[in-house]
Amino acid sequence: MTSTKSTRASREASYREKALKMYPWVCGRCAREFDGKRIGELTVHHRDHNHDNNPEDGSNWELLCLYCHDNEHSRYTDQQYFTESSTATPQTGKATHKAFADLASLLKNKDADS
Structure with a gap:
């Protein structure tokens, strides 16, 4: 397990050094x-x-x-967790009622009554 940790740590140090040389020291968010x-x-x-x-x-x-890095990973985790197929995502039925379906005829009848 230690070799895996040390390999990961050396890989992270390598790309961190490169990124710090490439980019200005400013948070991208x-x-x-x-x-x-x-x-x-x-x-x-x-x-x-x-x-x-x-x-x-x-x-x-x-x-x-x-802080922005933690926020980014939290948003990513939430996105993975709350997908359409997730049981954590509330499943609601689709609306089938059309509230304004007959509005034109109702207005026409109202104008005729006036």
């Missing part, structure tokens, strides 16, 4: 700027959520602060 002392609060987010997809051009990365 909230636009907060970071300096050398607080750079640890800036994370590398994988746009496709696949941590193994690390192209050399950095096209799958964006720098996000810790």
